[in-house]
Amino acid sequence: MTVALVTTSEARDKFKEYLVKKGLRVTNQRLAIFDAAFLQAEHFTAEQLLAHARAIDDSVSRATVYRTLPIMTESALLREVDIGQGEKFYRTSSINSTQVAQVVCLDCNRIFEISAPFMEWYGSTVSSKLGLTPVSQRLQVSAHCNAFRQTGSCPRKC
Amino acid sequence: MTVALVTTSEARDKFKEYLVKKGLRVTNQRLAIFDAAFLQAEHFTAEQLLAHARAIDDSVSRATVYRTLPIMTESALLREVDIGQGEKFYRTSSINSTQVAQVVCLDCNRIFEISAPFMEWYGSTVSSKLGLTPVSQRLQVSAHCNAFRQTGSCPRKC
DNA sequence: CTGCCTGCAAACTCTTTGCACGAAT
DNA sequence: ATTCGTGCAAAGAGTTTGCAGGCAG
Numbered sequence: 517m518t519v520a521l522v523t524t525s526e527a528r529d530k531f532k533e534y535l536v537k538k539g540l541r542v543t544n545q546r547l548a549i550f551d552a553a554f555l556q557a558e559h560f561t562a563e564q565l566l567a568h569a570r571a572i573d574d575s576v577s578r579a580t581v582y583r584t585l586p587i588m589t590e591s592a593l594l595r596e597v598d599i600g601q602g603e604k605f606y607r608t609s610s611i612n613s614t615q616v617a618q619v620v621c622l623d624c625n626r627i628f629e630i631s632a633p634f635m636e637w638y639g640s641t642v643s644s645k646l647g648l649t650p651v652s653q654r655l656q657v658s659a660h661c662n663a664f665r666q667t668g669s670c671p672r673k674c
Numbered sequence: 675m676t677v678a679l680v681t682t683s684e685a686r687d688k689f690k691e692y693l694v695k696k697g698l699r700v701t702n703q704r705l706a707i708f709d710a711a712f713l714q715a716e717h718f719t720a721e722q723l724l725a726h727a728r729a730i731d732d733s734v735s736r737a738t739v740y741r742t743l744p745i746m747t748e749s750a751l752l753r754e755v756d757i758g759q760g761e762k763f764y765r766t767s768s769i770n771s772t773q774v775a776q777v778v779c780l781d782c783n784r785i786f787e788i789s790a791p792f793m794e795w796y797g798s799t800v801s802s803k804l805g806l807t808p809v810s811q812r813l814q815v816s817a818h819c820n821a822f823r824q825t826g827s828c829p830r831k832c
Numbered sequence: 833c834t835g836c837c838t839g840c841a842a843a844c845t846c847t848t849t850g851c852a853c854g855a856a857t
Numbered sequence: 858a859t860t861c862g863t864g865c866a867a868a869g870a871g872t873t874t875g876c877a878g879g880c881a882g
Contacts, residue, residue, distance in 0.1 A: 539836095543838080578839090579872095579873080580839075603870080628804055642777055646786055648818060659809055662807055719846095761847095762847095840875105842876105849866100853862105856861080
């Protein structure tokens with residue numbers, strides 16, 4: 517079971533623990549990538565993560581970012597958000613992250629996350645009818661911004 | 675509003691109509707790609723469609739398949755199904771296709787489609803709260819096959 | 833010390849695009 | 858006759874991987 521993470525340093529410790537537990541090494545690059553990820557308030561791409569990680573440790577390479585992302589995802593510290601637009605997005609995990617739906621604004625590409633507790637129930641129900649065990653589920657809505665359409669800009673950030 | 679398509683030839687006529695209406699030309703290649711798509715019972719990839727279309731008209735190229743897929747999708751004769759696994763899948767449309775969820779078997783990669791009428795309602799509700807107008811929504815469940823895990827093969831097709 | 837980790841660059845997958853030829857209207 | 862459509866091959870985007878050297882344990 518996943519424990520609530522209140523501070524970044526708690527998450528950092530958890531990441532180190534995870535590495536040790538898996539027999540992986542705690543390197544400066546991996547920690548720099550971790551720190552860069554947890555500085556992000558919103559969704560970010562691998563490329564953005566690379567830039568931020570390099571600001572912390574300029575020896576970080578693109579390859580290491582791509583090799584570290586799955587580790588952080590498996591350790592449940594990061595969540596992958598694929599909205600089917602070429603590049604994948606990532607976001608630091610909070611509690612109940614398997615019960616979150618995304619609303620993607622087609623005008624500004626912003627991703628809003630919405631609690632959707634029924635999603636997990638739906639996944640279980642539908643899977644068991646097929647003789648399957650659910651692993652994950654995703655619910656995404658693509659939408660246009662009303663304000664953007666009328667005024668050419670959106671009150672939020674479009 | 676979309677009309678129910680009972681036969682392939684009805685869909686074929688609809689495709690031709692769509693081309694003419696949009697000022698696009700009715701070419702042998704486009705028709706071969708259309709016919710190949712409507713021979714498929716299940717989901718298919720661009721590459722599979724190319725192979726089947728070439729069996730009908732061996733002059734069909736990969737480029738034309740990729741250029742024709744969006745046309746068939748826009749005309750609502752085809753539906754794009756992106757399960758985030760690199761290549762996209764396509765499927766000929768039936769009624770209520772915007773109210774369908776996918777269950778993806780991680781053992782055999784098979785895609786099951788399930789009616790999920792609440793999905794459209796959810797998309798509208800959640801979007802309007804954000805000042806957005808929903809365009810589309812998708813709900814996908816990834817799952818493991820119980821039978822496959824126990825016996826190494828699945829009664830369906832895994 | 834040992835062997836995992838790293839950066840670099842090349843490879844890879846899927847899809848898109850520029851160009852000159854060919855076919856639909 | 859026009860123009861749009863086509864095949865080919867190259868380009869493109871995002872991600873993965875082989876290799877020789879570097880650092881953690």
